[in-house]
Amino acid sequence: MKPYYSDDLVTLYHGDSLTVLRELPDASVDCCVTSPPYFGLRDYGEEGQYGLESSPAEYVETMRALFAEVRRVLTDDGTLWLNIGDSYYSGRGNPGPNAADEKQPARRGWIRPVDRPGQSWAKPKDLLGIPWRVAFALQDDGWTLRNDIIWAKPNAMPESVSDRLATRHEHLFLLTKGRRYWFDLDPIREPHSDVSVRRAQPHRADPGRTYREGDPYEGVGGAQTLRLDQMNHPLGRNPGDVWSIPTQPFPGAHFAVMPQALAERCILGGCKPGGVVLDPFSGSGTTGLAAAKHGRKYVGIDLNADYLDLSLRTRLAQPGLDFGEASA
Numbered sequence: 001m002k003p004y005y006s007d008d009l010v011t012l013y014h015g016d017s018l019t020v021l022r023e024l025p026d027a028s029v030d031c032c033v034t035s036p037p038y039f040g041l042r043d044y045g046e047e048g049q050y051g052l053e054s055s056p057a058e059y060v061e062t063m064r065a066l067f068a069e070v071r072r073v074l075t076d077d078g079t080l081w082l083n084i085g086d087s088y089y090s091g092r093g094n095p096g097p098n099a100a101d102e103k104q105p106a107r108r109g110w111i112r113p114v115d116r117p118g119q120s121w122a123k124p125k126d127l128l129g130i131p132w133r134v135a136f137a138l139q140d141d142g143w144t145l146r147n148d149i150i151w152a153k154p155n156a157m158p159e160s161v162s163d164r165l166a167t168r169h170e171h172l173f174l175l176t177k178g179r180r181y182w183f184d185l186d187p188i189r190e191p192h193s194d195v196s197v198r199r200a201q202p203h204r205a206d207p208g209r210t211y212r213e214g215d216p217y218e219g220v221g222g223a224q225t226l227r228l229d230q231m232n233h234p235l236g237r238n239p240g241d242v243w244s245i246p247t248q249p250f251p252g253a254h255f256a257v258m259p260q261a262l263a264e265r266c267i268l269g270g271c272k273p274g275g276v277v278l279d280p281f282s283g284s285g286t287t288g289l290a291a292a293k294h295g296r297k298y299v300g301i302d303l304n305a306d307y308l309d310l311s312l313r314t315r316l317a318q319p320g321l322d323f324g325e326a327s328a
């Protein structure tokens with residue numbers, strides 16, 4: 001299959017991601033970081049787009065089939081970082097926000113799947129639980145689910161709801177092909193909290209003294225040598241599975257883009273240096289930008305050529321990539 005664009009570091013394909021993935025060789029990428037269209041919420045204005053399936057079950061099957069193909073193109077020690085948000089069923093029957101309005105006036109008045117009345121798969125006001133439905137389907141299909149990371153959004157859009165809590169998080173699942181996979185905690189460690197630094201000091205510590213790695217001290221069983229690494233790793237602590245990262249709008253993109261810091265963390269932790277990162281829903285190219293910033297190659301796919309062009313003009317522009325703020 002002929003790429004839409006290709007240089008030494010970046011390859012972009014224009015088309016349906018499942019169709020394109022079927023053309024890619026086995027074990028040709030080391031890591032996949034992606035955020036597919038969420039269920040029932042948005043019209044990207046392209047025939048064959050995902051997310052507008054007529055039920056959650058159909059959507060889950062689309063995702064299962066797509067990620068089965070991702071599994072084939074991943075190396076055996078590869079990782080998949082899947083960001084996916086949830087949706088509520090309203091059933092109110094009113095047309096919702098529609099990004100395709102300008103491109104396709106004929107679709108004006110279009111009703112999103114989550115707003116269509118009388119659906120058998122949900123009751124009005126139901127939270128659909130889409131991320132977990134997808135995660136379970138991927139597990140059943142052979143993936144190993146390693147983490148459910150909560151992406152907490154400190155600047156989440158306000159919601160005009162008064163009978164439930166506002167949504168301020170999305171899920172980021174880490175999935176692997178098996179038990180052994182490439183993972184490096186060190187580049188994504190974060191500073192120890194003051195509390196854990198204090199807790200790492202030895203029993204019967206001399207007041208006012210800060211103990212360091214290798215220091216002798218009088219412990220419970222007599223003279224001992226302090227092994228700080230057993231309590232507090234010298235490079236910092238495990239960042240844990242709740243990531244507080246602000247959302248970042250991107251001019252020109254009519255959809256939610258992934259924050260660069262989120263993509264960077266996934267790549268630093270889950271892609272070997274010099275490896276290849278895939279995003280089958282490339283959009284504005286956030287994953288590609290994060291990959292380039294950290295010396296990885298990038299393969300992106302998108303159904304919408306305007307988005308590929310936008311990413312080539314901006315985030316993936318060569319030379320002098322705009323790396324944005326240091327954020328890992």
Ligand SMILES: C[S@@+](CC[C@H](N)C(=O)[O-])C[C@H]1O[C@@H](n2cnc3c(N)ncnc32)[C@H](O)[C@@H]1O
Binds near residue numbers: 015016280304
């Ligand atoms: C949520 S956006 C991805 C945003 C991206 N992570 C970023 O940071 O810009 C989803 C993308 O999937 C694309 N898309 C939808 N259906 C597709 C399909 N069947 N094949 C390939 N791309 C598709 C849309 O055009 C859109 O760019």
